[in-house]
């Protein structure tokens with residue numbers, strides 16, 4: 001996804017840099033005081049190389065983007081950095097991210113701050129994306145939100161009144177590991193515990209649940225796909241559902257049921273203004289028939305199980321910033337860190 005950019009003339013200072021580190025690529029954007037992008041690029045993480053090399057490349061890219069945007073270094077107030085966990089946010093360390101094997105126990109926040117010469121605000125990538133949606137995305141009209149990211153895994157972020165809930169041990173907002181099934185047949189989560197939301201609502205889980213049904217002999221147009229390609233993708237399941245395949249639609253709607261259980265727990269714990277569903281697995285979004293059915297089913301589950309007042313007032317919708325949410329949110333967290341704390 002390419003960011004929509006504004007010109008220097010349209011922009012409102014001060015400015016912030018957002019850096020969103022993923023397993024495959026690092027996305028960097030220069031963002032103005034209203035959350036709009038002036039310049040943006042992405043480049044390969046090359047996660048097998050060491051972290052110092054990535055910091056060198058990141059610093060060069062930031063300088064290049066400043067030139068593109070026509071900004072002086074002095075106009076940048078701060079840098080926001082989002083990385084995958086596990087991490088130690090208070091000490092500014094990235095610990096041992098599974099997707100970036102070369103980065104281990106590295107003081108990434110302070111090294112980047114030294115290299116760029118600006119204060120760096122460090123956050124979990126999912127929390128940064130949640131802040132992006134909160135600041136200028138789907139959640140922009142709400143004082144608090146929970147974002148649930150449905151991708152290879154299930155991630156999440158919780159933002160309450162400009163504050164990202166990181167927790168005492170950098171494990172706040174681990175929404176994928178909310179238990180939604182304590183039954184004897186609960187599915188195993190990649191973290192090693194049974195019954196967690198991620199074991200039902202990630203793309204990996206949706207594919208696994210569909211594949212099991214096919215192997216058990218369920219009639220479906222996906223039998224031919226599985227026979228030919230040996231494995232399925234989330235997109236194929238979504239397309240099959242759109243073409244009227246009963247099994248594919250059933251798996252997708254069951255996913256919505258499990259997701260609703262997790263959302264109800266979050267609503268009764270936090271009572272947020274909005275629930276924002278992000279990540280690649282959005283079944284085409286709310287403009288698409290399958291995406292709309294998925295969203296409607298989530299809302300039905302919430303209506304059935306949440307306090308009526310909360311179910312009536314909560315806004316539940318798909319995210320709107322796509323792959324830009326992470327760096328925009330990281331820049332937003334850097335901006336928030338510059339503000340005097342509210343008493």
Ligand SMILES: [Zn+2]
Nearest residue numbers: 177189191196
């Ligand atoms: Zn888990």
